[in-house]
Amino acid sequence: DVVSVIQGGTTASLTNLNEMLSSDVNSVDVEQYVKWAATLPQAPAVIKQEMAPISELIPLNIPDSRIKKVNLDRAVEDYMAEYSVCKCKPCLHGGTVILIQGKCECTCTPYYKGEACEIPTLNSIAADTAIHGSWSCWSNWSTCQQG
Secondary structure, eight states: OOOOOOOSSOHHHHHHHHHHHHSOOSSOOHHHHHHHHHTTTTSOOOSSOOOOOGGGGSOTTSTTHHHHHHHHHHHHHHHHHHTOGGGSOOOSTTOEEEEETTEEEEEOOTTEESTTSOEESSSSOOTTOOOOOOOTTTSOOOOOOOO
């Protein structure tokens, strides 16, 4: 028995190959696999993807490629640091930090206002009002437990 998981390639080549595999043919035509494999560059399928730094795209055979990689990595780090909300002070009472033209601002919940969401908008806020802590930049997330 032949078990095959086929991904990528043109629709026509996939259809021909799937028909051949699903039929009751006792032998597999290698030529069909070759035709299908030839179409993979026109219609590839990503089966497993892996994150890599953009500097990995710099070819190793160009002059000073190592220096160019280091410079590109440094530039990306500088950019990320410049435009990261993690450099901002956290907003209070569940407010969300946003960067607008390089300036940190808070978007507050309906219950608070002010530069850091520090001023209540109502005289009293319900005790059971849930507030998201937005801890992602400053500490690990933990579950809130009463008591």
